[in-house]
Amino acid sequence: MDKYLIVGLGNPGAEYAKTRHNIGYMVLDAFAKASNTVFEDKRYGYVAETSIKGRKLFLLKPTTYMNLSGNAVRYWLNKENIDEKRLLVVVDDVALPLGGLRLKGSGSNGGHNGLGHIQQLIGQQYARLRVGIGNDFARGSQIDWVLGEFTEEEREVLLPQIDTCGDIIKSFVLAGIDITMNQYNKRHLAVKQDNNGIEEK
Secondary structure (H helix, E strand, O other): OOEEEEEEOOOOOHHHOOEHHHHHHHHHHHHHHHOOOOOEEEOOEEEEEEEEOOEEEEEEEEOOOHHHHHHHHHHHHHHOOOOHHHEEEEEEEOOOOOOOEEEEOOOOOOOOHHHHHHHHHHOOOOEEEEEEOOOOOOOOOHHHHHOOEOOHHHHHHHHHHHHHHHHHHHHHHHHOHHHHHHHHHHHOOOEEEEOOEEEEO
16 A cells, blocks of 8 residues: 655644644645544654555654654654655745645745755655745744644635645645645646746746
8 A cells, every 4th residue: 555644844833833834734634634633643653544445544643843854754654664755844935925735746835844854864755745934024033934823814815725735745645746736726826926927836
């Protein structure tokens, strides 16, 4: 049976549960609930197991805190002998507008501490699903922003997108990264404004 590791980045503890930095946890919580599975407290993280059409999924919410996320990812890849091509990491992104979704098959960490530590330990050749949390903060206030809680209005925007993330996870497992990127990045294309107008992010 093919095995996949789906990771939602975040910080453990009630004080972080509703923060923007924990959107990865939120996506996996929703996916686990829809899959009728529950998380158990295991080494380096909360882990749940489910399957889709003969493929086994390990859902991982690292409990190492964000800056050491790579420890959990590397451990569970090795423990279950999962190829890095079957790893998908769900992560918050301040460079995307709220609810914007961007799936990539590899790439840099984009300044994200969680992705940065994963990259240190296993390299850049793994898929990541970036979920936009917006960047409506003053210069120098990024930490306060990502560790702040979503407003009710923001949650209303995010809820349908969290469901879409579940669809993306299923497509990644069943159809592969290329088909999934083609299908969802066009539909949920995020753009940014610069001095030359609109360009693709």
